[in-house]
Amino acid sequence: MNIHKTFLVTGGAGFIGSHLVRALVSSGYRVRVLDNLSTGKMENIADLLDGIEFVRGDVCDSDLLEKLSEDVSGIFHLAALVSVPLSVQNPRQSFEQNVLGVFNVFEAVRHHLIPVVYASSAAVYGDNAHLPLDESESKRPLTPYANDKCYAETLASMYSACYRVPSVGLRFFNVYGERQDPASPYSGVISKFISNLEKGERITVFGDGSQSRDFVYAGDVAEALVLSMLSHQDRGSVFNVGSGQRVTINQLIGQLGEIHKITPEVLYLSPRHGDILHSQANISAIENSLGWRPKTGLEEGLRRLVGVTSTNLIRTK
DSSP: OOTTOEEEEETTTSHHHHHHHHHHHHTTOEEEEEEOOSSOOGGGTGGGTTTSEEEEOOTTOHHHHHHHTTTOSEEEEOOSOOOHHHHHHOHHHHIIIIIHHHHHHHHHHHHHTOOEEEEEEGGGGOSOOSSSBOTTSOOOOOSHHHHHHHHHHHHHHHHHHHHOOOEEEEEEOEEEOTTOOTTSTTOOHHHHHHHHHHTTOOEEEESOSOOEEOEEEHHHHHHHHHHHHHSOOOTTEEEEESOSOOEEHHHHHHHHHHHHTSOOOEEEEOOOTTOOSBOOBOOHHHHHHHOOOOOOOHHHHHHHHHTOOOOOOOOOO
16 A cells, blocks of 8 residues: 555546546555646546545645645646637636646645656647657647647756756647546547537537547556656656557547447538647657556547447557
8 A cells, every 4th residue: 555655636626637536546545636626527536535635726826736745745737728729719828827837836846855747748749740759759839738838848857957856747649538528618529529429419520530639548648647656767758648549530430420320420610720630649658668558449448438339440540
């Protein structure tokens, strides 16, 4: 058991955060969650509340964050405004929540001499055509959200050089899984598409559906987060977290239609600003450094979400 270690999880009532909290609790760690519930939900962690400490608050509150960091072994920083479209509509809000929030986290870990594992994003690559993407590719942020994540990585590098702060940044690709809110304006396409199909609604696709994505299951992402915290990486390490494969949106829709035994009705609209055409992670760095590979294939993950069994596979490129 690991009850002597307590970890602070910012954004722990959110989609990915709730998967991480469950992974930590199941491994015997004590967990403290900080979440302002702007997008996170208490119901995501309701069954865990007797065994964890929950604090409703914001990472932009530096005094609160300092207090909550005093007696923990490390911080997982997941709290953020995670919507690319909303960041385009309101860059000031994106800056205030994402940039100020991650700055406060790094100040807290600097003061308390503890490590931090923080969420970055594949969005930092922009529309980079060199697939699969590895961590050495240049950053080409196309949106305020992507730029915020670039800043987080720059901050991590600077705090490593100046203050010897240990950190690991994880560039999440398209994460999906249980408790991803389909009603959210920035939820992943899988949860939205499943919700559409279950309600008998048509699916809306921005673009012609030939764009491709690298989908990774949230439970596997949680494992990558935990391994990163327990690792002894060089300060300022950054890793891709994806499946290492990609599928087109049209292939995804076809697979979901087969699982539901229907032919989905699809409405194709113009692409949105900031959306990229293709994305695929090279995950050899995290595999070689941490021994992490995703355990849940896309077919299995989809079946978990829709609650049925399918033998039809999406062919990956």
